[in-house]
Amino acid sequence: MAAVQTRSERALNRVAIAAVLVITLLFLAPIYWITSTAFKPRNLATTIPPTVIFEPEISPFVKLFTKRSQLRAAPEPEDYAAAPWWERLVFDGGEKVVRSGRGDVQLSGYPNRFMNSLIVAITSTVLAVSMGTFTAYGFSRFKMKGEADLLFFILSTRMLPPVVVAIPMFLMYRAVGLNDTHWGLIILYTAFNLSFSVWLMKGFIDEIPKEYEEAALVDGYTRLEAFFKIVLPEAATGIAATAVFCFITAWNEYAFALIMTNRRAQTAPPFIPSQVGSGLPDWTVIAAGTFLFLLPVAIFTFLLRNHLLRGMSFGAIRK
Amino acid sequence: MATVVMTSLDSKSRAASRGLSDIKIRNLFIIPTILFLIVFNIFPLIYSLGYSFTDFRASTNAPATFVGLQNYRELLNDPFIWANFAITAKYVIVSVTGQVVVGFGTAMLLNREIPFKGLITTLLLLPMMLSMAVVGLFWKLLYDPSFGIINYALGLGSFEWLANPDMALYAVAITDIWMWSPFVMLLSLAGLSAVPRHLYEAAAIDRAGPFYTFFRITLPLVAPILMIAIIFRTMEAFKTFDLAYILTSQPTTEVISIRLYKMAFQEWQTGRSCALAYIVLIMVLAITNIYVKYLNRVKER
Numbered sequence: 001m002a003a004v005q006t007r008s009e010r011a012l013n014r015v016a017i018a019a020v021l022v023i024t025l026l027f028l029a030p031i032y033w034i035t036s037t038a039f040k041p042r043n044l045a046t047t048i049p050p051t052v053i054f055e056p057e058i059s060p061f062v063k064l065f066t067k068r069s070q071l072r073a074a075p076e077p078e079d080y081a082a083a084p085w086w087e088r089l090v091f092d093g094g095e096k097v098v099r100s101g102r103g104d105v106q107l108s109g110y111p112n113r114f115m116n117s118l119i120v121a122i123t124s125t126v127l128a129v130s131m132g133t134f135t136a137y138g139f140s141r142f143k144m145k146g147e148a149d150l151l152f153f154i155l156s157t158r159m160l161p162p163v164v165v166a167i168p169m170f171l172m173y174r175a176v177g178l179n180d181t182h183w184g185l186i187i188l189y190t191a192f193n194l195s196f197s198v199w200l201m202k203g204f205i206d207e208i209p210k211e212y213e214e215a216a217l218v219d220g221y222t223r224l225e226a227f228f229k230i231v232l233p234e235a236a237t238g239i240a241a242t243a244v245f246c247f248i249t250a251w252n253e254y255a256f257a258l259i260m261t262n263r264r265a266q267t268a269p270p271f272i273p274s275q276v277g278s279g280l281p282d283w284t285v286i287a288a289g290t291f292l293f294l295l296p297v298a299i300f301t302f303l304l305r306n307h308l309l310r311g312m313s314f315g316a317i318r319k
Numbered sequence: 320m321a322t323v324v325m326t327s328l329d330s331k332s333r334a335a336s337r338g339l340s341d342i343k344i345r346n347l348f349i350i351p352t353i354l355f356l357i358v359f360n361i362f363p364l365i366y367s368l369g370y371s372f373t374d375f376r377a378s379t380n381a382p383a384t385f386v387g388l389q390n391y392r393e394l395l396n397d398p399f400i401w402a403n404f405a406i407t408a409k410y411v412i413v414s415v416t417g418q419v420v421v422g423f424g425t426a427m428l429l430n431r432e433i434p435f436k437g438l439i440t441t442l443l444l445l446p447m448m449l450s451m452a453v454v455g456l457f458w459k460l461l462y463d464p465s466f467g468i469i470n471y472a473l474g475l476g477s478f479e480w481l482a483n484p485d486m487a488l489y490a491v492a493i494t495d496i497w498m499w500s501p502f503v504m505l506l507s508l509a510g511l512s513a514v515p516r517h518l519y520e521a522a523a524i525d526r527a528g529p530f531y532t533f534f535r536i537t538l539p540l541v542a543p544i545l546m547i548a549i550i551f552r553t554m555e556a557f558k559t560f561d562l563a564y565i566l567t568s569q570p571t572t573e574v575i576s577i578r579l580y581k582m583a584f585q586e587w588q589t590g591r592s593c594a595l596a597y598i599v600l601i602m603v604l605a606i607t608n609i610y611v612k613y614l615n616r617v618k619e620r
Contacts (some may be wrong), residue, residue, distance in 0.1 A: 013431060016433070017433055020425070020428050020433060023425055023428070023443070024442055024443055027443055027445075027501070028445070030446075030457065030458065030461060031445060031446070033468060034454070034457050046463075046466040048471060049471060050466075050471055132352070134347075134348040135349050135351075138345045138346075138349040139349065142342075142344075144345070148615075153353075153356075154352070154353075154356060155611060156604060156607050156611075157361075159554060159606075159607040160360065160600065161560075161596075161599060161603055162558075162560065163560060164596040165360065165364070166583075167583045167592055170584070171366070171370075171377055171589070172363060174377075188359070190355070191356060191359040191360055224338055224339060227344075252449070252452075252453075254451065254560075254565075259580075259584060268453070269452040269453055272453050273453075273565050276459070283460050286456065286457065287457065290454070290456070290457055293450065294453065297448050297450070298448075298449075301441070301444065305437070309509050312506070316547070316615075316617055317506070317544065317547075
């Protein structure tokens with residue numbers, strides 16, 4: 001780059017930097033709004049002008065995790081005194097609500113759906129990445145006729161619209177009793193992620209020099225030993241990146257979960273919208289549920305930042 | 320599989336003769352995946368191909384009757400289905416154009432020395448990693464006519480976005496543009512940073528104007544990678560379901576996936592929906608084919 005910049009170039013640069021900042025703030029605004037709404041008292045969530053400065057509280061999260069019924073009036077003093085600390089948080093927010101019944105705390109549907117999301121996403125990720133790594137190694141190291149066609153076939157399964165696959169799968173699952181089960185979703189997500197995992201891992205394994213294994217073979221390793229002891233450790237970063245991508249895809253998936261589950265195995269994405277219902281929804285609770293759901297993905301995105309390009313292009317573009 | 324031939328590794332070598340043979344290992348590694356995909360992706364599609372020629376309804380116990388091509392004939396002559404395709408096409412055009420303009424524009428801005436560039440890029444990429452359904456739901460609050468921050472920020476009073484039949488599709492597209500412009504940006508940025516510096520220097524020496532430089536140097540060199548982004552986003556926008564389904568229930572936003580979902584799981588016209596699924600499937604596979612050709616072309620470089 002030329003060391004000398006003209007004055008107009010410098011001015012242009014400054015304008016570009018300002019524009020980038022504005023765009024970044026605009027893109028982050030919805031995420032900021034979700035986060036801030038998750039910590040607002042209910043009466044500040046839907047004000048005009050919007051409330052930006054407020055004392056954050058965690059009552060939306062209490063309401064998210066527990067079940068309660070609406071009261072017509074503020075709680076009686078003795079009810080208030082008898083209530084556990086987190087219930088008082090809800091009362092203090094000015095809400096005329098109380099737990100349903102005096103007995104044990106009743107959990108809402110959310111923790112259960114969150115667990116379902118975790119179970120389904122983690123299991124399907126483990127399956128898709130392990131199968132995908134083996135297959136990618138097979139494609140990477142051994143040439144065969146029709147390889148391009150097989151790889152296209154594998155990728156094309158990823159492109160199938162979920163609703164198209166869901167119609168026959170729904171009927172088949174109904175016949176064998178897999179509807180509304182964890183395994184039903186796990187199988188679907190594994191199939192969906194498998195193609196992605198093969199393509200991405202093939203790119204990572206292609207980059208490991210063949211000579212490493214060949215040296216090991218000369219040293220008396222069998223090919224399987226060479227794969228497990230030489231290739232897998234070398235591919236660790238790629239495996240981790242692929243796993244995170246698969247996890248995020250399964251974690252975020254909506255259409256299959258909507259169609260294939262309704263209660264027992266329902267994951268968070270179809271559950272959170274179903275809570276809006278009719279009438280005035282409590283947006284602080286929805287924001288709290290959304291915030292907790294997005295948090296792992298935000299952390300993973302940060303960890304993945306150097307591999308995003310590669311993952312998003314199915315391993316075709318490396319940086 | 321019988322036609323598969325080993326070429327790369329010498330299977331007769333001493334090293335390879337220990338343990339499992341290379342061919343066995345290759346088959347052991349590849350065949351389970353292929354089988355899994357056939358059982359859980361291809362077999363269901365064959366199953367639904369069969370149903371697409373019947374009047375089967377999954378909500379009743381009545382046995383399916385073979386009706387030949389009737390489902391396909393009726394669907395292709397149904398103006399309402401064509402209206403759904405037209406809505407989908409409009410959605411694809413609006414949202415992909417928006418993503419290319421915003422994404423490529425942002426990439427052009429970012430393709431220079433900028434403080435905290437890495438952090439800014441990562442932050443900009445966040446929306447596309449989030450769940451469409453869950454974040455899409457929250458956009459309902461942002462679009463709310465009485466207390467949404469969009470109307471407040473733009474001074475639009477109580478303008479209706481999602482409840483307005485003319486506006487709803489654009490509202491869905493705007494959310495989609497917010498989520499997926501970063502994807503176009505990411506790929507464009509990779510393309511832009513790969514343009515050799517010396518080409519720009521040569522253009523500067525020749526006193527080429529910014530437009531000439533852009534159209535003769537930047538765009539042609541970024542075009543292949545930009546095409547990947549465009550085809551991929553077109554395919555995804557064509558299949559779109561989550562956002563439109565969650566944000567609105569307007570007839571003007573009933574894209575083809577939503578129609579398919581309703582036909583299959585609300586009206587329970589299973590046979591007919593299988594036929595529609597096949598029509599959609601053929602279109603998607605056609606786009607996928609083009610996409611993979613471009614992927615391979617860029618990969619070779």
